[in-house]
Amino acid sequence: MKNVLKKSVLTLASLGLAASVLAGCNGDAEEAGNADEFKGKITIWDGPRWPDKDDNKYHWLEAKIKEYEEAHDGVEVELVQVPWAEMGDKLGVAIAGKSWPDIAPVDISGSSVSIDHIEQGVIEPLDAYFDKDAKADFYENALDAYTYDGKMYGIPNAITLHSMLLNLDLFEEAGVTPPEGGEWTYDEFLDAAKKLTFDRDGDGKTDVYGFSTYVLPGYYESWPFFYKNGGSPLNEDMTEFTFDDPETVQAIQDLADLKLKENAAPETLGGNDVGGTFQAWANEEQRTVAMQPWATWAIGAAQGKYPTNFAVANYPTGKSDKPVTIGGVGGWVMFHQDEDANKKAAVADFMKFISTDKEQFVMAQNYGIFPARISASEMDPFKDNPEMTRAMEMSDQVVMLPRHPEWQKIDEAIQTQLQLVFNGEKTAEEAMADAKKTVDELLK
Amino acid sequence: MTQIPMGAVPKKDNEKLKVLKKPNKNVFLQMKKNYSAYLFLLPKLILFVLFVAIPVIWAFVLSFQEYKIFGSEFVGLDNYIKVFQSEAFLVALKNTLLFTVVTVPFSVLSALVIASMIFVLGKVSQSFFRSAFYLPTVTSMVIIAMVWRWMYNYEFGLFNYILGWFGIEQINWLGQSSSALWALIIMQCLIPFGVGIIMYLASMGSISHSLYEAARMDGASSFKQWLHITIPLLKPTTLYLVLLSTIGSFQVFTQIIMMTGGGPGNATETLVHLIYKTGFRDFEFGLAAAQSVVLFVIILIFSIIQFRVLRHDE
Numbered sequence: 167m168k169n170v171l172k173k174s175v176l177t178l179a180s181l182g183l184a185a186s187v188l189a190g191c192n193g194d195a196e197e198a199g200n201a202d203e204f205k206g207k208i209t210i211w212d213g214p215r216w217p218d219k220d221d222n223k224y225h226w227l228e229a230k231i232k233e234y235e236e237a238h239d240g241v242e243v244e245l246v247q248v249p250w251a252e253m254g255d256k257l258g259v260a261i262a263g264k265s266w267p268d269i270a271p272v273d274i275s276g277s278s279v280s281i282d283h284i285e286q287g288v289i290e291p292l293d294a295y296f297d298k299d300a301k302a303d304f305y306e307n308a309l310d311a312y313t314y315d316g317k318m319y320g321i322p323n324a325i326t327l328h329s330m331l332l333n334l335d336l337f338e339e340a341g342v343t344p345p346e347g348g349e350w351t352y353d354e355f356l357d358a359a360k361k362l363t364f365d366r367d368g369d370g371k372t373d374v375y376g377f378s379t380y381v382l383p384g385y386y387e388s389w390p391f392f393y394k395n396g397g398s399p400l401n402e403d404m405t406e407f408t409f410d411d412p413e414t415v416q417a418i419q420d421l422a423d424l425k426l427k428e429n430a431a432p433e434t435l436g437g438n439d440v441g442g443t444f445q446a447w448a449n450e451e452q453r454t455v456a457m458q459p460w461a462t463w464a465i466g467a468a469q470g471k472y473p474t475n476f477a478v479a480n481y482p483t484g485k486s487d488k489p490v491t492i493g494g495v496g497g498w499v500m501f502h503q504d505e506d507a508n509k510k511a512a513v514a515d516f517m518k519f520i521s522t523d524k525e526q527f528v529m530a531q532n533y534g535i536f537p538a539r540i541s542a543s544e545m546d547p548f549k550d551n552p553e554m555t556r557a558m559e560m561s562d563q564v565v566m567l568p569r570h571p572e573w574q575k576i577d578e579a580i581q582t583q584l585q586l587v588f589n590g591e592k593t594a595e596e597a598m599a600d601a602k603k604t605v606d607e608l609l610k
Numbered sequence: 611m612t613q614i615p616m617g618a619v620p621k622k623d624n625e626k627l628k629v630l631k632k633p634n635k636n637v638f639l640q641m642k643k644n645y646s647a648y649l650f651l652l653p654k655l656i657l658f659v660l661f662v663a664i665p666v667i668w669a670f671v672l673s674f675q676e677y678k679i680f681g682s683e684f685v686g687l688d689n690y691i692k693v694f695q696s697e698a699f700l701v702a703l704k705n706t707l708l709f710t711v712v713t714v715p716f717s718v719l720s721a722l723v724i725a726s727m728i729f730v731l732g733k734v735s736q737s738f739f740r741s742a743f744y745l746p747t748v749t750s751m752v753i754i755a756m757v758w759r760w761m762y763n764y765e766f767g768l769f770n771y772i773l774g775w776f777g778i779e780q781i782n783w784l785g786q787s788s789s790a791l792w793a794l795i796i797m798q799c800l801i802p803f804g805v806g807i808i809m810y811l812a813s814m815g816s817i818s819h820s821l822y823e824a825a826r827m828d829g830a831s832s833f834k835q836w837l838h839i840t841i842p843l844l845k846p847t848t849l850y851l852v853l854l855s856t857i858g859s860f861q862v863f864t865q866i867i868m869m870t871g872g873g874p875g876n877a878t879e880t881l882v883h884l885i886y887k888t889g890f891r892d893f894e895f896g897l898a899a900a901q902s903v904v905l906f907v908i909i910l911i912f913s914i915i916q917f918r919v920l921r922h923d924e
Contacts, residue, residue, distance in 0.1 A: 258890040264679065282893065286679045382871065433764050437785045438871055442763065454765070574891055585874040589785055 198294040199507030201515035205240030208513055210269040211257070213250040216532040226528070230520050243516060261288055266501040268513045273496050274312060274319055281571040284314050290500040291317040295514040303523070307564065308538035311495035314569075320499035321521045322538035324529065326462050327493040327564050328387055329557045330479040333447060336374055336456040340364055348479035348556060349489065352394060352420065355457075355482035359430040362456040376430040378446060378455040381585050382438045383578040386492040386567070387459040391421045393492075393565060394484030399580060400568045400609070407605040409580060410598035417484060418594035422587045436588020448472035461494075465553050466534030478556040480563065493564030495538060497521075536561065572608045579604035669899045677895035689900035699901065701876050702884040703908075705791055709880065710859040710912075713798040717855050718848060720799070721806030726836060728807070729814045740811065747804030755868035758797045759784070762869075784870055787877035794865055794878060806851045813847040814840065849920040853913050860909050881905050 210231075214223030222228075224247055231243040246267060248256055253271075260266045261283065272279045274289065283289055296318060301309060308322035330348075337344050342361045345354060359376025366373035379388045397414030400407060408414070425431035432455065434443065447458040448468055459481065468474040480489035498517045503510045526542035529535060536558050537543045548554040570576060583597035592600070641648060673689055675682040693699050728739045746754060761768040762783035770780040783793040817840065825835045841848075863882040866872060872879040872887075881901070889898030 255890055258893065261679065262677075262889075262893070262895060280893070283679070288679055382873075433780070433782050434785065437764075437782075438873055439759075439763075578887075582873055582875045586787070589782065589787070589874055591787055591875070 199509070199511035201508065201511040202238075204506075204508040204512035206509060206512075207242045207244055208269070208509075208516055209244045209246060209267040210516070211246045211248050211253070211267045212271055213248055213253055215529070226532075227520065230525070234516055234519055238512075241512060268503070268509075269498055269500055269517055271323070271496060272320065272499045273494055274314070274499060279499065280574065281314060281569060284319055285571070288502050289319045290503055290510065291319055292321065292500060292514060292517075293318050295511070295518070303539050303541050305538055305540060305543075305561075307493070307566065308495045308497075311566065312497055312499075320497040321517050322495050323497040323521055323526065324533075324535035325493060325495055325538055325561065325564075326535055327491045327557065327560055328390060328459050328461050328481075329465075329491060329560055330457055330459050330481055331447065331464060331468065332477045332479055333453060333456050334475045334477055336362060336453065339366075340374070340456070344477055345479050348477065350479065350482050352482040352484050356420075356424070356428070356430070359424060359457065360428055363430045372429070373454065375432045375455050377424055377457045378431050378435050378443055379459055380434075380438055380440055380443045381436045381581055381588055382440065383574075383581040385440065385581075387461070388421065388436075388584075389492050390459070390481040390490045390565075392417045393490040394482065394486065396484075396486035396488075398565070398568075399576070400570065400605075404568055404570050405609055407576075407602045407609065410595075410602045413485060415594045415598055418584065418587060418598070420484075422590075422594065425588065426590050436585060438585070448474055462536070462554070462557050463534050465557060469551075469553065476553070478553050478560075480560060489560070489563045490565050491560050491563045493561075493566060495566075496535070497538065570609075575608050576605050579608070669902055672896055672899035673903045675896045677893070677899075682896070685896065689897045690904070692897055693900050693904055698876065698879065698884060699881075699904075702879045702881045705876075705878060706860055706862065706880045708791065709795055709798070709862055710856060712795050713859050714852060714855045716799045717803040718806060718851050721803040721851065722810055722841070722844070722848070724802065725807045725810030725814060726840065729811055736811075740808065743802040743807045744804035746801050751864040752868060754801060755865050758865075759869050762793055785874060787874050790870055790874060790877045794862075794869065797865065798859070798862070803851075803855065805854065809847050809851060810844060813844050817843050845920060849917065852916050852920060856912055856916065857909055860905065860912075 210227070212224065212227050215226055217223050218225040224245065227245055231245055235241060235243060257266070257270060257272065257279065261279070266288070274281070274284065279289065301318065304322050305325065308325055309318070312318055312320040312322055332344055334344065337358075340362045342358050345358075350358075355377075362374065362376035363372055364374055365371060381388055392409065392414055395413035395417045397409060397411055397417060399409045409418075422436065425433065425435040432446070434446075437443075443455075443458065444460070444464065444467075446452050446455045448464070449472060465478065468476050481491055483489050498521060500510070500513050500517060503513065521539075523537070523539045523541040523545065526537035526539050527545045527547050530537045530542065530547035534554065537547065543558075548558060567573065568576075580598075580601050583592070583601040586592040587594050587597045672682075674684060674686060676685045676688070724739075724743060728736055728743075731739065760766070764770060764780055764782050764785065767783070769783065773780065781789060784790050821839050821843075822835055825839060830838070861882050862880050863886065866878055866880050866883045867886070870878040872883050882905070885898050885901045885905070888894050888901060
């Protein structure tokens with residue numbers, strides 16, 4: 167009986183979807199197709215999420231698939247489990263061989279799928295399946311991240327951002343007061359970093375450093391520091407490299423000098439060891455760094471696997487007086503479908519089925535991300551989680567990275583030069599002047 | 611059992627050899643005659659064609675195209691021009707050459723020395739050391755790279771710990787341009803060349819004892835016997851191993867992606883890592899294919915040079 171009821175509800179939901187499709191497609195019914203008429207297989211790739219009691223990290227999507235298949239006779243949804251670390255490479259190979267899945271969790275400005283792929287038709291637009299009202303439930307910046315040339319190329323699922331994580335035990339040990347309300351200037355941050363660098367056992371060697379992070383293509387934990395004086399890597403119309411302006415150069419040099427001049431950061435500041443950097447902050451046996459910037463997943467880790475007494479703070483402000491952080495938006499995209507309009511509609515139907523406000527609420531609570539839907543946020547998923555609530559308050563500080571088709575190459579040109587600044591081989595001015603030569607070539 | 615004097619070929623086999631030297635004009639007839647041999651070869655041949663020959667030919671074709679998901683475009687030699695105009699390629703080539711020039715002689719020479727030391731041991735000890743030195747060959751390079759990454763760790767690594775005993779300041783092995791590539795070279799040199807050791811041991815076993823006996827009677831020391839008998843007679847094996855390790859060194863990849871990602875800056879960028887990035891990060895498969903073809907030509911040239919220098923004089 168319960169199943170029948172569930173089935174009825176889902177059928178009604180599907181009918182509602184069909185109606186909204188017809189309403190949203192402005193008479194383009196042929197393109198939108200009819201999800202209910204599709205019989206066949208839909209393939210979805212996903213990475214591990216939060217575990218259930220059996221440590222199955224795919225249980226959420228498996229349950230959703232089961233629910234969907236029960237409500238749609240003749241539709242089979244195949245889940246391909248792909249570790250996150252392999253997702254980019256596997257998608258890259260799949261795209262090259264035109265053997266892509268129907269759905270995958272992809273940030274379209276990320277490493278595996280780029281604007282260039284959208285231009286080549288690898289990603290399907292979803293406008294036929296979302297009317298204006300349906301789109302209105304998404305945060306504007308989330309929707310923007312999946313919009314290109316006026317079309318919607320994915321369903322935003324989650325917003326992530328970077329924040330400063332402060333180890334409060336080390337603050338207490340060094341007698342440093344954490345910034346009030348998590349707000350501070352760079353001078354205050356520098357002062358705290360110096361005081362948090364200390365020799366615990368009196369052997370003449372530093373045991374705890376104030377700050378550390380890494381510099382690596384594709385990772386942006388350190389970048390909000392470079393924006394503190396109002397800089398950005400490219401100008402607004404993305405025709406010119408602007409990380410070489412004196413204010414940005416100063417911001418980069420300031421952070422590198424934390425190690426090179428102030429000795430308030432370990433030698434590994436600006437290195438490429440992501441795991442090692444995190445362990446230095448979170449691992450109970452190490453705890454050799456008091457402050458590190460991380461994406462929001464680290465908050466979940468510090469509340470779970472690596473229990474840490476910590477606080478979330480803004481990135482320190484510079485001459486612009488505005489705190490800035492780099493954000494990202496994750497979501498589901500539909501890969502190119504052949505001419506079967508009904509399958510396209512069914513794939514879109516399933517994507518919507520796993521992206522409802524309820525699902526985003528569940529994911530926010532369990533997976534440490536911020537919902538991309540306003541209605542899901544309004545359900546207050548973090549009411550018992552002050553750290554996530556604090557991080558969520560930083561949403562209005564988010565700056566998105568430039569969405570240039572050559573961004574990955576531009577990013578590499580900048581980050582490889584930044585590495586040389588942090589290991590003291592070049593000054594920020596020299597490094598950014600060298601980066602400019604490469605980036606300006608790419609922008610031509 | 612009939613004893614066959616060395617150098618002699620049985621009459622029947624001799625006739626077969628003549629047949630091989632003058633191939634039958636009707637190839638198909640001959641194939642039909644030896645169909646059972648071809649049947650045994652067929653599975654491997656199919657796999658070779660599918661997974662080696664076709665991808666190689668396709669890569670060559672791709673190198674003249676700008677790859678697009680839906681319909682690539684022929685661009686002539688544009689990709690090759692880009693390869694040689696690219697500063698990144700030249701840096702990667704320079705790094706790869708340095709890596710190869712240092713690691714290949716060291717690996718082959720160390721394999722020769724280790725094999726020579728093992729060869730004089732008793733059977734049990736020989737088996738033990740043979741297995742011990744071959745172990746890294748059957749161990750995943752990913753695992754080896756992870757262990758070495760730890761050994762090079764600035765704060766907790768083994769090397770800096772040892773340096774500390776002598777009061778020497780810690781080195782940021784993988785974090786400085788000046789040391790990162792050398793750290794990878796040292797790692798490569800210190801991983802025993804297992805295949806080389808096994809092959810040298812096998813080749814040493816086939817050297818006639820009479821040569822050493824004659825040398826001893828002439829008063830040659832052990833070192834002179836090694837220098838003037840063992841090494842010259844191992845020349846074909848050395849040639850093979852030099853070729854093998856040169857190809858392997860030119861294709862160095864796992865250590866790079868696991869330990870440095872090509873950095874800091876581009877201090878450890880190598881050709882195959884660059885090809886990987888061009889293909890699977892930038893999706894410029896045409897350019898990546900052109901880089902691969904250039905790498906193939908470089909390896910080919912090196913192989914021909916090595917073959918001419920080291921070939922066994924009959």
